[in-house]
Amino acid sequence: MARKVIRKAVAKTPDIRTVAALAKVSIATVSRTINGSPAVSDRLSKRVWQAIEQLNYFPNTHARSLVSGRSRLLGIIVENITNPFFPELIQSFEEVAVAHGYEILVSSSNSDPAILTTCVRRMLERKVEGVAVLTFGEEEPVLDKLAHHDVPIVLAEFKLDDPKASTILLDYTTGIHAAVQHLQDLGHRLIAFLAGPHTLHSAITRENDFRAAMQDAALPIQKKFVVECDHTLKGGVAGFSQLWSLPTRPTAVLCSNDMTAIGVLRAAYHESLRVPQDLSVVGLDDIDFAEFTLPPLTTIRLSRTDLARAAFEALRQQAEEPANPKLQREFLVSTSLVVRGSTAAPAVNGR
Amino acid sequence: MARKVIRKAVAKTPDIRTVAALAKVSIATVSRTINGSPAVSDRLSKRVWQAIEQLNYFPNTHARSLVSGRSRLLGIIVENITNPFFPELIQSFEEVAVAHGYEILVSSSNSDPAILTTCVRRMLERKVEGVAVLTFGEEEPVLDKLAHHDVPIVLAEFKLDDPKASTILLDYTTGIHAAVQHLQDLGHRLIAFLAGPHTLHSAITRENDFRAAMQDAALPIQKKFVVECDHTLKGGVAGFSQLWSLPTRPTAVLCSNDMTAIGVLRAAYHESLRVPQDLSVVGLDDIDFAEFTLPPLTTIRLSRTDLARAAFEALRQQAEEPANPKLQREFLVSTSLVVRGSTAAPAVNGR
DNA sequence: ATGAAAGCGCTAACAC
DNA sequence: GTGTTAGCGCTTTCAT
Numbered sequence: 001m002a003r004k005v006i007r008k009a010v011a012k013t014p015d016i017r018t019v020a021a022l023a024k025v026s027i028a029t030v031s032r033t034i035n036g037s038p039a040v041s042d043r044l045s046k047r048v049w050q051a052i053e054q055l056n057y058f059p060n061t062h063a064r065s066l067v068s069g070r071s072r073l074l075g076i077i078v079e080n081i082t083n084p085f086f087p088e089l090i091q092s093f094e095e096v097a098v099a100h101g102y103e104i105l106v107s108s109s110n111s112d113p114a115i116l117t118t119c120v121r122r123m124l125e126r127k128v129e130g131v132a133v134l135t136f137g138e139e140e141p142v143l144d145k146l147a148h149h150d151v152p153i154v155l156a157e158f159k160l161d162d163p164k165a166s167t168i169l170l171d172y173t174t175g176i177h178a179a180v181q182h183l184q185d186l187g188h189r190l191i192a193f194l195a196g197p198h199t200l201h202s203a204i205t206r207e208n209d210f211r212a213a214m215q216d217a218a219l220p221i222q223k224k225f226v227v228e229c230d231h232t233l234k235g236g237v238a239g240f241s242q243l244w245s246l247p248t249r250p251t252a253v254l255c256s257n258d259m260t261a262i263g264v265l266r267a268a269y270h271e272s273l274r275v276p277q278d279l280s281v282v283g284l285d286d287i288d289f290a291e292f293t294l295p296p297l298t299t300i301r302l303s304r305t306d307l308a309r310a311a312f313e314a315l316r317q318q319a320e321e322p323a324n325p326k327l328q329r330e331f332l333v334s335t336s337l338v339v340r341g342s343t344a345a346p347a348v349n350g351r
Numbered sequence: 352m353a354r355k356v357i358r359k360a361v362a363k364t365p366d367i368r369t370v371a372a373l374a375k376v377s378i379a380t381v382s383r384t385i386n387g388s389p390a391v392s393d394r395l396s397k398r399v400w401q402a403i404e405q406l407n408y409f410p411n412t413h414a415r416s417l418v419s420g421r422s423r424l425l426g427i428i429v430e431n432i433t434n435p436f437f438p439e440l441i442q443s444f445e446e447v448a449v450a451h452g453y454e455i456l457v458s459s460s461n462s463d464p465a466i467l468t469t470c471v472r473r474m475l476e477r478k479v480e481g482v483a484v485l486t487f488g489e490e491e492p493v494l495d496k497l498a499h500h501d502v503p504i505v506l507a508e509f510k511l512d513d514p515k516a517s518t519i520l521l522d523y524t525t526g527i528h529a530a531v532q533h534l535q536d537l538g539h540r541l542i543a544f545l546a547g548p549h550t551l552h553s554a555i556t557r558e559n560d561f562r563a564a565m566q567d568a569a570l571p572i573q574k575k576f577v578v579e580c581d582h583t584l585k586g587g588v589a590g591f592s593q594l595w596s597l598p599t600r601p602t603a604v605l606c607s608n609d610m611t612a613i614g615v616l617r618a619a620y621h622e623s624l625r626v627p628q629d630l631s632v633v634g635l636d637d638i639d640f641a642e643f644t645l646p647p648l649t650t651i652r653l654s655r656t657d658l659a660r661a662a663f664e665a666l667r668q669q670a671e672e673p674a675n676p677k678l679q680r681e682f683l684v685s686t687s688l689v690v691r692g693s694t695a696a697p698a699v700n701g702r
Numbered sequence: 703a704t705g706a707a708a709g710c711g712c713t714a715a716c717a718c
Numbered sequence: 719g720t721g722t723t724a725g726c727g728c729t730t731t732c733a734t
Contacts, residue, residue: 013500013501015710015711015712016711016712017711025720025721026720026721026722027711027712027713027721027722028713028714028720028721028722028723029719029720029721031712031713031714032713032719032720035713039719039720040719040720041719041720044719044720058472058475058476059476059711059712060417060476060478060710060711060712061413061476061477061478062412062413062414062416062417062422062478062710062711062712063413063417063710063711063712063713063726064711064712064713065413065712065726066411066413066414066417066710066711066712066713066726066727066728067711067712067713067714067725067726068712068713068714068726069726071413081438081441081442082438082439082442082639084435086438087432087433087437087438088433090432090457091432091433091459094457094458094459098469098473103456103473103477104457105454105456106441106445106455106457107445108442108445118449121409122449122454124409125409125410125411125412126412126413126454127411127412127413149364150364233643262643263643266643266645269645288433289640292584292613292614292617294616294617294620294645366726366727366728367727367728368727376704376705377704377705377706378705378706378727378728378729379704379705379706379707379729379730380703380704380705381728382728382729382730383703383704383729386729390703390704391703391704392703392704395703395704410727410728411726411727411728413726413727413728414710414726414727414728414729415727415728415729416710416728417709417710417711417712417726417727417728417729418709418710418727418728418729418730419710419728419729419730420710703734704733704734705732705733705734706731706732706733706734707730707731707732707733708729708730708731708732709728709729709730710727710728710729710730711726712725712726713724713725713726714723714724714725715722715723715724715725716721716722716723716724717720717721717722717723718719718720718721718722
């Protein structure tokens with residue numbers, strides 16, 4: 001009794017009962033109205049919405065999730081939010097998720113399996129309906145845990161043998177072939193490749209595609225022309241100096257990602273090399289910034305929007321139509337070459 | 352009955368009852384154990400943890416939030432996640448929040464009041480315990496709504512007259528004075544300022560601090576030397592060309608943020624100007640990338656870590672000790688000059 | 703120290 | 719069409 005009095009005294013945030021009382025209907029009707037059930041008469045529906053408006057009411061998500069078993073929460077784990085590629089990805093993912101009435105939980109794994117584990121756990125605790133692991137294939141062992149918990153999961157470039165898992169395949173081949181072709185057309189023969197860390201599936205795929213493209217172009221690959229970097233700007237600087245210490249130097253460098261290419265641009269500048277006259281540089285990703293480097297970076301575009309949409313769609317399907325027999329389990333995102341200012345014909349003495 | 356059979360058949364995710372049954376205790380004891388209540392005997396506690404382990408159980412956050420009224424969720428709204436300043440800020444905020452057992456909801460307002468409104472609403476629905484609005488003072492009207500809902504809120508550079516609101520003040524003065532001093536020491540007298548959009552509190556504060564610093568240095572400000580940009584790289588390019596079309600040109604430019612400064616660097620390059628010999632450039636923020644521009648950018652550092660920590664602490668205090676009479680309502684984050692390669696003495700003919 | 707039971711705000715099955 | 723009611727999984731009195 002005393003409790004009730006207090007409840008009246010303190011203006012609590014309105015709940016479904018408050019609305020029902022004001023609209024003079026049952027709480028079931030309020031619930032139905034909110035959820036757009038067709039079985040509510042216009043007359044009552046109007047009264048309910050009016051009450052909702054008047055009270056500035058909105059439903060408690062936790063209560064909803066508890067009873068419905070659906071949280072409308074999706075998790076997205078990226079490798080490092082500080083890498084410009086990822087914020088753009090997150091933004092696209094958020095946009096499409098919110099448009100479909102989902103909320104997202106974001107985490108960076110920072111390539112640390114321990115962190116990934118706690119990320120996953122936190123997301124599981126929040127009862128996410130799906131997790132997009134866009135770390136590009138680094139931390140496989142942990143992923144089994146996710147699958148075990150029966151949560152839909154989508155991975156970039158890595159197939160998990162689990163009915164709840166789907167995969168986004170990146171078609172690097174097209175873009176990388178186009179890039180090598182482009183360089184060959186310009187007259188380059190000495191083309192180097194600054195690879196990503198071999199702990200990453202994507203890095204290995206990219207490197208393999210480079211080798212294949214060179215072979216298709218009948219261009220030899222000098223052994224020392226493929227060097228493993230770490231997908232950071234500093235890594236690009238280091239990779240460049242390794243290349244430059246070689247007796248024969250390449251006239252063009254294809255990089256496993258844009259940050260590496262930007263590192264090369266920077267290192268080349270310090271060596272007083274002119275890009276593209278003395279060295280052609282090609283990146284991969286086409287981060288927003290690529291347009292603004294000096295010179296603007298020729299690069300292989302990997303659309304963050306396409307990737308994010310595919311990831312969301314994979315999760316949505318699993319969450320909303322788990323019984324659908326023709327659930328799409330694989331998604332393909334393509335790449336394409338964007339020619340800007342960092343590539344040109346090699347200088348004659350470069351031959 | 353039929354229901355129960357199904358329940359047994361399908362291996363449901365374990366709940367508190369499952370644990371209690373396995374440990375042969377009541378659900379209350381399980382709850383107490385999980386929450387570290389001292390009133391549980393070692394003997395039972397051990398049994399409970401064992402069961403938890405064995406079942407790989409973890410509590411349902413929604414149920415917990417529903418009954419306890421605490422979601423352990425914090426919201427952070429930034430202006431644009433694509434601006435490198437913000438991911439760094441988000442990362443720091445996430446780190447400290449997670450370390451304290453909170454989860455975060457991230458949103459970008461993209462300077463659009465309508466988007467901000469829905470962000471706020473979504474966060475309110477999720478029952479966040481506090482919101483950090485780090486948009487730097489753009490969308491005031493909407494903020495009242497937040498305050499109205501009795502949710503703790505922390506703002507950057509904007510005071511809201513509400514008991515639940517606190518403010519983070521940025522001490523630009525120190526950094527900007529140091530920068531002007533630095534330029535004066537190098538011999539500059541013709542110093543321009545590329546301001547941020549006047550819709551931003553922070554932009555106005557920065558501009559005012561610049562004017563004050565110039566006055567203190569007894570340096571005149573040419574009227575046309577202060578131009579309003581928009582805190583983007585493109586804005587910096589545009590600002591530079593406006594400056595360069597002037598009859599007398601500045602020998603140094605101080606920019607309201609790093610992206611603007613990077614735009615100036617780029618525009619200067621296109622004019623075949625050498626930085627810093629022909630033009631000194633100073634940024635503000637010290638984003639990660641500032642270290643890697645060509646040349647490395649001299650800039651005024653605004654620590655994202657400090658800012659994030661202050662924001663979290665403000666929210667935590669409001670959420671956990673709302674009754675504390677000496678709750679801190681204002682936080683100060685300082686700035687400092689970082690000298691790199693984009694500043695030098697002006698060329699003699701520049702005099 | 704432990705357990706029984708009430709109830710957080712909501713949805714959905716069932717009754718009318 | 720609309721209302722009544724039983725829980726969703728948990729925390730928290732209140733007994734014992």
